[in-house]
Structures are given as C-alpha cells and as structure tokens.
Amino acid sequence: MFPEDLRWPIAGSINRAVEWLVANHGDAFEAAAGGVLFVLVHLEQFLRGLPWWLVVLAVAAAAYHASRRAALSLGLAAAMVLIGVLGLWDMAMQTVALMVVATVLAVAIGLPLGIALSGSRRARALALPVLDAMQTLPSFVYLVPALMLFGLGKVPAIFATVIYAMPPVIRLTDLGIRLVDAEVVEAADAFGASRTQRLFGVQLPLALPTIMAGVNQTTMMALSMVVIASMIGARGLGEQVLLGIQRLDVGAGTEAGIAIVALAIVLDRITQSYGRGGAAARRAAG
Amino acid sequence: MAKIELSAVTKVFGPRPESVLPLVAQGMGKAEVLEKTGHTVGLRDISLHVEEGETFVVMGLSGSGKSTLLRLLNRLVEPTAGSVRVDGRDMVELGRAELVHFRRHAASMVFQGFALLPHRTVLANVAFGLEARGMKRRARQAEARAWIEAVGLTGYEGSLPGELSGGMRQRVGLARALATGAGILLMDEPFAALDPLIRRDMRDQLAALQKRLGKTIVFITHDLDEALRLGDRVAILNDGEVVQVGTPTDIVLGPADGFVADFVSGVNRARVLTAAAVAAEAEAEATVIPVSSPSEAALESMRRDGASCAYAVDAEGKFAGVVTRKDVAHLRIVPTLKPDVALEDLLAVVAGAEWPVPVVNDAGVLVGTIDGEAILAALAGRGE
Numbered sequence: 267m268f269p270e271d272l273r274w275p276i277a278g279s280i281n282r283a284v285e286w287l288v289a290n291h292g293d294a295f296e297a298a299a300g301g302v303l304f305v306l307v308h309l310e311q312f313l314r315g316l317p318w319w320l321v322v323l324a325v326a327a328a329a330y331h332a333s334r335r336a337a338l339s340l341g342l343a344a345a346m347v348l349i350g351v352l353g354l355w356d357m358a359m360q361t362v363a364l365m366v367v368a369t370v371l372a373v374a375i376g377l378p379l380g381i382a383l384s385g386s387r388r389a390r391a392l393a394l395p396v397l398d399a400m401q402t403l404p405s406f407v408y409l410v411p412a413l414m415l416f417g418l419g420k421v422p423a424i425f426a427t428v429i430y431a432m433p434p435v436i437r438l439t440d441l442g443i444r445l446v447d448a449e450v451v452e453a454a455d456a457f458g459a460s461r462t463q464r465l466f467g468v469q470l471p472l473a474l475p476t477i478m479a480g481v482n483q484t485t486m487m488a489l490s491m492v493v494i495a496s497m498i499g500a501r502g503l504g505e506q507v508l509l510g511i512q513r514l515d516v517g518a519g520t521e522a523g524i525a526i527v528a529l530a531i532v533l534d535r536i537t538q539s540y541g542r543g544g545a546a547a548r549r550a551a552g
Numbered sequence: 553m554a555k556i557e558l559s560a561v562t563k564v565f566g567p568r569p570e571s572v573l574p575l576v577a578q579g580m581g582k583a584e585v586l587e588k589t590g591h592t593v594g595l596r597d598i599s600l601h602v603e604e605g606e607t608f609v610v611m612g613l614s615g616s617g618k619s620t621l622l623r624l625l626n627r628l629v630e631p632t633a634g635s636v637r638v639d640g641r642d643m644v645e646l647g648r649a650e651l652v653h654f655r656r657h658a659a660s661m662v663f664q665g666f667a668l669l670p671h672r673t674v675l676a677n678v679a680f681g682l683e684a685r686g687m688k689r690r691a692r693q694a695e696a697r698a699w700i701e702a703v704g705l706t707g708y709e710g711s712l713p714g715e716l717s718g719g720m721r722q723r724v725g726l727a728r729a730l731a732t733g734a735g736i737l738l739m740d741e742p743f744a745a746l747d748p749l750i751r752r753d754m755r756d757q758l759a760a761l762q763k764r765l766g767k768t769i770v771f772i773t774h775d776l777d778e779a780l781r782l783g784d785r786v787a788i789l790n791d792g793e794v795v796q797v798g799t800p801t802d803i804v805l806g807p808a809d810g811f812v813a814d815f816v817s818g819v820n821r822a823r824v825l826t827a828a829a830v831a832a833e834a835e836a837e838a839t840v841i842p843v844s845s846p847s848e849a850a851l852e853s854m855r856r857d858g859a860s861c862a863y864a865v866d867a868e869g870k871f872a873g874v875v876t877r878k879d880v881a882h883l884r885i886v887p888t889l890k891p892d893v894a895l896e897d898l899l900a901v902v903a904g905a906e907w908p909v910p911v912v913n914d915a916g917v918l919v920g921t922i923d924g925e926a927i928l929a930a931l932a933g934r935g936e
Binding site: 450453455458460463467468471472 | 661669683
C-alpha cells in the first residue's frame with residue numbers, strides 16, 4: 267500500500283476551480299461559444315438544404331480531382347448514396363457539419379503550432395507531453411467540464427473534438443517540416459530567401475504530403491469523436507447509434523454504424539489522395 | 553585587394569566553441585579536443601585569399617572541413633575566430649539585411665545534392681534567386697530562360713527536377729546560381745554525385761562558361777584530379793588545416809608533405825603538367841641566336857653549347873625558326889607548342905620532331921624547348 271501520509275488529493279481543488287469558473291465566467295464562455303455555434307448552425311442548414319445528388323456529385327468530383335481515378339470517384343459516390351438509402355442522409359449531414367467545423371478549427375490552430383514547434387527544440391520538449399495528454403486522456407474527463415462551461419449541445423462537442431483531433435496535425439506538421447531535405451533549406455538560405463519565403467516557398471510545400479497525412483488523421487479522429495459527442499446532445503449519426511444501444515435495437519445501431527463507416531471511407535480517401543498525389547495532380551492539370 | 557580573404561579563421565562546433573579556442577591555439581589535436589571537451593575542431597587557423605576571376609579549388613577528404621570552409625564565405629556557417637572578408641568587407645559584421653542582400657546579389661551557390669525544389673519546374677527553380685530578390689515574374693522568367701539556354705537545357709523549362717537525369721539537374725543548379733549574376737560562385741562538390749562521363753561534360757561546360765563569364769569560383773572537391781584540372785590554384789585541406797596552396801603544377805611537382813605526396817602519386821601527371829612546366833624541366837637551355845646572325849656565329853654558339861641546333865629569334869624576341877649544324881644556312885619552320893598544352897597532348901609532337909620542340913607563348917616569344925628527356929624528368933617528378 268502507498269503510505270497514507272503521502273497522499274495529496276487534488277480532486278477537491280479542481281472541483282472548486284471549475285465551479286468558480288462556471289459561476290463567475292460561465293456567461294463569457296457561452297458568449298465566446300456563440301461565434302462557433304453561429305458558423306456551425308449555418309453550415310448545417312446549408313448542407314441539409316443541398317439536394318442530395320449535388321452532394322454526391324461534389325464528392326465524386328472532389329475524389330476525381332484528388333486522385334484522377336474514376337473507379338475511386340464512383341465508389342465514393344456509391345458510399346454516399348448508401349447513406350441515403352439507409353435513411354440517414356439528414357443525420358449524416360449534421361455529422362459532417364460538426365466534423366468540418368471541428369477539423370477546420372483543429373487545423374487552423376494546429377498548423378501554426380506545428381510550424382512553431384519545428385523551429386524550436388525547447389518548444390517541442392514542452393509540447394510533446396501536452397500532446398500525449400490530449401490524445402490519451404479519456405475524453406469524458408474534459409467533456410464533462412466543457413459541458414458545465416458551455417452548456418449542453420454542439421459547442422462542447424466541438425470543443426472536445428478539437429482537443430482530441432488536433433495532435434496529429436501538430437505532430438505531423440512539425441515532423442514534415444523537420445524532414446524537409448536540409449540541403450534544400452540551406453539553398454533557400456544561400457540565395458537570400460527571407461524566413462517567410464523559406465517557409466511558404468520551400469518548407470511547407472515540401473512538407474505538404476506529411477502535413478496532409480496529419481490532416482487526414484485529424485479528420486478521422488474528429489469523425490470518431492463527433493460520434494461520441496452525440497452523447498452530450500450533439501445531433502447526428504452518433505445519436506442514432508446511442509438510440510440503438512439504449513433501445514437494444516441492434517438493427518438501427520448497425521445501420522448508423524454502416525453510415526459512419528461509409529462517411530469515414532469517403533473522407534479518408536479524399537484527404538489521403540490530396541496528400542499523396544498533390545504534385546502529380548498539379549502537373550497533370552498543367 | 554583579394555576578392556575573398558580569410559585570415560586566421562578557426563571554426564569549432566559544440567555547445568561553447570569559444571571556450572575551446574585556447575586549447576586549439578596551443579595546438580592540441582582534433583581528437584584530443586574532442587575527447588576532453590566534446591567539441592569538434594572543424595577548421596584551424598585558415599588563412600587564404602582568392603583573387604577576382606580566379607578558380608580556386610579546395611581539395612580535401614570527407615571530414616577535412618572543406619564544406620565548412622565554403623559555407624564561411626556566405627556565412628551559412630559563422631567563424632568562431634578570425635575574419636572572413638569579401639570585397640574588403642568583414643562578413644561577420646554584416647547585419648541580417650546586409651547578409652540577405654549579399655546572398656541575393658554577391659555570391660551564389662551550387663550544391664552536391666543539387667538542392668532543387670522538387671515541386672517547381674526547371675524555370676521556377678532557375679528563377680528562385682531572382683524571386684527571393686523580389687524581381688517581377690515576367691522579368692525573372694526571361695532572365696531564367698536565358699540561363700537555361702546557356703547551360704543547354706532549352707526545352708526543359710516546364711519539366712520537374714524529378715524528370716531529369718543527374719547531370720541535367722545539376723545544370724539547373726548551375727543555371728540557378730548563374731542567374732543571380734553574382735560575381736562569386738560557391739560550388740560544393742557539384743559534380744561528385746554524377747557519373748564519370750557526365751562529370752567530364754559538366755567540367756568542360758563549366759570551363760567554357762567561366763571563360764565567358766570570368767566569375768570568382770570557389771570549388772570544393774574530394775577528387776584531386778578534378779582539382780588539378782579546374783583550379784587556377786588549389787588548396788589542400790587535411791583535418792581542418794591547409795596543407796598546401798599553389799598552382800596545379802606546384803602541387804604535382806613539389807608536394808608540401810607526405811600527405812600531399814601520397815595524393816599526388818596517384819595523379820596522372822601527363823594530364824596535369826603543361827608544356828611550360830615540362831620546358832622548365834629541360835636540362836640544357838636551348839641555344840638561342842638572333843635570326844640575322846651570320847652562319848659562323850651560329851655554328852660557334854652551337855659548338856659552345858654542344859647543341860645540334862639553334863633557335864632563331866627576331867629583334868622582338870619572337871621565334872622565327874630552327875637552324876641545324878649540318879645546314880646552318882637554312883632556317884626551318886618547325887611545329888611549336890603553346891605553353892598551356894597538357895603533357896599528354898604534346899607527346900606525339902615531340903616524338904615526331906628531330907630536335908627539341910620550341911614552346912612559344914601567345915605573343916610569339918620562345919619560352920623554352922621540350923625534348924624526350926625533359927618529358928621523362930617532368931614525369932619522374934622533382935628531386936626523385
């Protein structure tokens with residue numbers, strides 16, 4: 267047994283801190299959440315308002331643009347149709363809206379962080395344990411306080427998703443930039459490129475495949491988290507899974523599960539193709 | 553004033569390089585410094601100068617510090633002690649903006665691994681230095697096209713580096729360096745990654761361009777043969793120290809120490825030594841007579857020198873022809889050699905001549921003669 271004298275529980279103080287935050291600054295948090303909510307609601311309305319065939323066409327077009335493979339493009343379009351056939355189209359659009367907002371936020375925050383880490387060994391040493399925590403901390407640990415701060419619904423879902431999904435894009439941006447051929451970076455310096463010219467003209471383009479792998483992982487993790495987040499009132503496919511469990515309706519749960527997998531495959535293949543074939547696709551385009 | 557001047561430059565790598573300087577100054581060896589302090593002595597007390605328009609080759613094995621030496625010249629590497637002056641300005645004192653200006657305008661670089669941007673076309677790669685400078689798209693592309701033509705890559709403007717062969721890629725690297733119009737060209741083992749045949753092509757192309765452009769070139773190589781062919785002067789670097797600096801002939805004929813001698817022993821002397829150097833090895837001076845001198849005087853001179861022929865020169869010292877003892881009245885016109893002809897290329901001429909072959913410079917002045925013995929002496933090496 268660990269000696270009783272050495273125990274120093276921190277649960278009490280954390281509880282008091284959260285309570286204090288909720289009591290004194292709860293309104294501020296909810297106001298800050300308003301902006302995110304506004305964008306999310308409008309994106310969701312927009313996606314649900316689109317004719318289904320237009321979305322299917324857009325997926326097919328994006329797949330073809332990224333990969334130049336007709337078969338892949340057709341297959342992904344079929345996966346989208348499958349979601350509709352299962353009667354889950356509307357919920358899938360809700361999930362996509364939630365995921366898109368979370369992914370955009372995660373990339374918008376993660377990419378600059380990754381760039382910053384690549385330039386400083388000390389920053390990396392500090393950031394790595396934090397990233398580990400973000401990825402391994404059971405999501406409910408921060409989902410519940412987020413719930414207390416932002417209220418029930420979509421915003422805490424976005425908050426939790428961003429935390430959970432951001433590490434890959436940070437890690438792989440950092441890694442990608444550090445893996446860029448040192449001689450090429452040196453050449454940029456030798457020809458008198460400024461730091462900005464070096465970053466945007468050399469480092470980011472050369473790191474792009476790795477960064478896109480990070481974006482791909484972030485997208486996938488965002489999708490899986492969005493499903494869990496439906497337990498705190500975010501709507502979408504996850505809600506259907508939850509209902510299936512609660513009512514022991516295995517069929518409904520399976521339907522939703524299939525739709526989630528279909529959506530995951532569509533998003534994965536498109537983002538992956540953009541990462542892999544970026545240069546080739548550009549050249550083919552002229 | 554020399555274009556580039558290094559004086560007493562020392563470079564130490566490690567967490568606290570200055571702390572090691574006293575040990576280096578005491579002459580502590582590289583291995584000992586590394587063991588005692590964990591610092592690596594990259595360069596030790598280097599003093600060199602490179603003249604404007606000169607091709608200066610730095611030769612050394614891997615780890616000799618030659619790449620570090622090159623990078624001191626555009627301050628990709630900072631010296632730990634000593635000064636690096638280019639055009640009389642101390643590089644260490646340049647501020648960030650001045651340094652960027654220097655790199656954009658005064659010195660450009662060619663890399664061993666080409667260091668091209670794989671996602672950009674040949675045209676965009678060649679224009680890179682001009683783009684960094686902020687030149688407008690149309691102007692920089694026109695300039696880049698001209699240099700792509702100069703290196704013989706017309707038609708490949710739209711290709712990506714990955715679609716080109718090694719030799720072509722390095723031509724892109726060369727065009728990129730030339731496009732900035734910088735007076736100094738820093739070349740870091742530019743041909744080391746190429747096949748031997750391509751390497752020779754590239755060397756010839758560089759020599760041809762250099763004849764036209766007259767850049768100040770600092771060329772790094774680990775290949776002594778390459779160093780001796782390209783360099784007006786060659787510096788040999790060993791373990792961070794300059795062992796010898798001199799013309800290729802100096803180095804082949806008078807290696808400064810065992811290290812250089814070891815290297816030179818593997819060199820094809822016939823390719824390095826020139827007619828002028830061979831003529832200097834001739835044992836007896838040629839008998840020179842004024843072209844107008846009477847036959848008796850000519851015969852007398854030949855008899856005195858024990859020579860079978862004499863070289864007639866006019867009033868300005870220009871070579872006119874050869875007379876022999878047997879036929880002293882007849883001035884013969886014989887083949888001559890230019891001073892910069894390589895030994896291997898003059899063998900046939902010397903073998904086919906009855907008398908020592910005259911070496912005549914561009915002004916027409918006789919600088920010496922070459923016979924078989926002079927060739928043997930030159931090939932055998934000085935003092936051997």
